[in-house]
Amino acid sequence: MARKSPEPLLWLLFSAGGMAAALLVPVLLFLFGIAFPLGWLSFPDHAHLLSVLRHPVTKIVLFGLCVLCLFHWAHRFRYTLYDGLQLKRLSRLINVFCYGGAVLGSVAAGWVLFGV
Amino acid sequence: MNRTTRTTRPALYRKPVPIFWWLHRRAYLVFVLRELSSVFIAWFVVFLLLMVGAVADGGDAYERFQDWSANGWVTGLNAIALLFVLLHTVTWFGLAPRAMVVRLRGRRVRPRSIVGLHYVLWALLTAAVTWLVLSG
Numbered sequence: 612m613a614r615k616s617p618e619p620l621l622w623l624l625f626s627a628g629g630m631a632a633a634l635l636v637p638v639l640l641f642l643f644g645i646a647f648p649l650g651w652l653s654f655p656d657h658a659h660l661l662s663v664l665r666h667p668v669t670k671i672v673l674f675g676l677c678v679l680c681l682f683h684w685a686h687r688f689r690y691t692l693y694d695g696l697q698l699k700r701l702s703r704l705i706n707v708f709c710y711g712g713a714v715l716g717s718v719a720a721g722w723v724l725f726g727v
Numbered sequence: 728m729n730r731t732t733r734t735t736r737p738a739l740y741r742k743p744v745p746i747f748w749w750l751h752r753r754a755y756l757v758f759v760l761r762e763l764s765s766v767f768i769a770w771f772v773v774f775l776l777l778m779v780g781a782v783a784d785g786g787d788a789y790e791r792f793q794d795w796s797a798n799g800w801v802t803g804l805n806a807i808a809l810l811f812v813l814l815h816t817v818t819w820f821g822l823a824p825r826a827m828v829v830r831l832r833g834r835r836v837r838p839r840s841i842v843g844l845h846y847v848l849w850a851l852l853t854a855a856v857t858w859l860v861l862s863g
Contacts, residue, residue: 626826628768629815629819630819632768632771632812632815632816632819633815633816633819633820633845633849634816634848634849634852635852635856636768636771636812636816637809637812637813637816637849637853638852638853638856638857639771639775639856640771640774640805640808640809640812641809642856642857642860643774643775643778643796644771644774644796644801644802644805644806644808644809645802645805645806645809647793647796648793648796648797648801648802648805649797649802652861654793655860655861655863656863657782657785657786657789658863659862659863660782660789660860660863661782661783663859663860663863664779664782664783673775673779677772677775677776680768680769680771680772681769681772683765683768684765684766684768684769684772686765687762687764687765688762688765688766688769690762691759691762691763691765695749695759695762696746697744697746716769716772719776720772720776723776723779723780723783724776724779726783727779727782727783
């Protein structure tokens, strides 16, 4: 049997991540990263945010978003290093860094989100 | 290895590509900037988890997070990140009709409609998230 390549799975994660990031990251980054800190809108109060974050649907959605975003990053960043910086000869190291980073980041995301 | 074998073995000639090849043309530059948007998407994950962790740790930690996020460098970084993420969103939606060919009743759905539907979905989700966050 031919050895299966992980590439199709990685491409799938890449595109799912691209879609999730395109749809959800702008609004979250705008609210929490810019509008609240600059005082354009006031920060939501702690109790409300906690209750939103404790809802299982929120946890699952945010966990999915984090995992997909990280694998999206891993895939694109890998090719940025391969093509942009001409580092294809270091591909093994780059793969470990990118996909290993995405796996560790996903574990961290699960730890944080399901610990709320 | 002796010298004769090295010189007689044919080697593939590959034209060397300069490291900054992508600065020579606008389309290439946009391509590389789009690739770099992934770094800011990863930063967003870090930022989101810091926020969630702070909320989980209680009101004091959440207030410290608020103060920290108001630092000039953090807001600056987030503003740059937002620009990159928007570049990602717009280019991603723009490519969608090429990535998916949808057929309805035997007819191909027009690419413009596919792009439009993405923007509608984006608007709906943005409104839903904003409502959920601000409704408290």
